[in-house]
Amino acid sequence: MSSEPILELVGVSTDIGQYHILRGVDLNVPANTVTMLLGRNGAGKTTTLRSIMGHWRCHEGRIFFDGVDITKMPTAEIARAGIGYVPEHMGIFSDLTVEENMRLAAIQGPIDSARLDWIFGVFPALKTFWRSAAGTLSGGQKQMLSIARAMIEERKLYLIDEPTKGLAPAIVTTMARALNDLKRQGAAILLVEQNFAVAQALGDYSDVMDDGRIVWSGAMSRLSENAELQQKLMGLSLAGS
Ligand SMILES: Nc1ncnc2c1ncn2[C@@H]1O[C@H](COP(=O)(O)OP(=O)(O)OP(=O)(O)O)[C@@H](O)[C@H]1O
Numbered sequence: 001m002s003s004e005p006i007l008e009l010v011g012v013s014t015d016i017g018q019y020h021i022l023r024g025v026d027l028n029v030p031a032n033t034v035t036m037l038l039g040r041n042g043a044g045k046t047t048t049l050r051s052i053m054g055h056w057r058c059h060e061g062r063i064f065f066d067g068v069d070i071t072k073m074p075t076a077e078i079a080r081a082g083i084g085y086v087p088e089h090m091g092i093f094s095d096l097t098v099e100e101n102m103r104l105a106a107i108q109g110p111i112d113s114a115r116l117d118w119i120f121g122v123f124p125a126l127k128t129f130w131r132s133a134a135g136t137l138s139g140g141q142k143q144m145l146s147i148a149r150a151m152i153e154e155r156k157l158y159l160i161d162e163p164t165k166g167l168a169p170a171i172v173t174t175m176a177r178a179l180n181d182l183k184r185q186g187a188a189i190l191l192v193e194q195n196f197a198v199a200q201a202l203g204d205y206s207d208v209m210d211d212g213r214i215v216w217s218g219a220m221s222r223l224s225e226n227a228e229l230q231q232k233l234m235g236l237s238l239a240g241s
Helices: 045-053 075-082 098-105 113-122 124-128 139-151 169-184 196-202 220-224 227-234
Strands: 005-016 019-030 034-039 060-065 083-086 157-161 188-192 205-210 213-219
Touching (some): 019 034, 019 060, 019 188, 019 205, 034 045, 034 227, 045 060, 045 075, 045 083, 045 157, 060 075, 075 083, 098 139, 113 124, 113 169, 124 139, 139 157, 139 169, 169 188, 169 196, 205 227, 213 220, 213 227
Parallel strands (some): 034 188, 034 205, 157 188
Antiparallel strands (some): 005 019, 005 060, 205 213
16 A cells, blocks of 8 residues: 555454454555445444444454554544544434534534535535534434534544435435545545445545455455455445445
8 A cells, every 4th residue: 555554453353242243353544545444234344443433442453543552542532633433323412403513523622614614515504504403404414414523623534434324316425525525635534335336436445344354455446346356255246236
């Protein structure tokens, strides 16, 4: 890979209760790239993101972010170090307004108005519903708010779990544009995404998981050109899914 990794997992193993979910994950995310984390349902993608954030604690292995060992750091400190996390189930506060959700997400202080204008440009609905309770937004708007919360301050790395799941095509396009903007600003993104058109359009690299391990790693273009490889790694033709 061309650039130094901003994130490096070395032999990360995580148990949930009695189950061995991650079994020695080795993963590199190069700076200023989009790395796709792919694999069948239950392969361990969400558990990998949660282990990076310290929501699950790995019992073996090491996690380095920007050269610093974050393996045992408290989650809040990991976030402050510069990782934005967008969980699969949104992570927004339904009873609070859009504005309050955004203000709470700005962990370094007041919201930067230029950055907020950029977010309103990408997701105009958030401006329209600024003073509405987040719980009253549509599914797509909630997903936009969830991503916008992570975008409100500059982060070196974003971990984003299935941002387009269940969204209408027009909103998927908006979402993809927002992620592209983040990358153009110099961020790295580790993205779990089942929509192959999105994965193909955004991904520079791809890591495929199976049964708690990375089983293939390489340029996204190599995977998208090779239907046989997709079939072998994921048991399905991604292009047809
Ligand atoms: N809280 C939990 N308790 C018990 N098992 C869990 C828990 N969370 C996840 N698992 C199990 O860990 C395995 C990996 O789950 P994970 O959510 O990381 O997979 P995934 O690759 O993200 O899949 P999906 O696309 O379905 O979200 C699965 O077998 C799942 O059932």
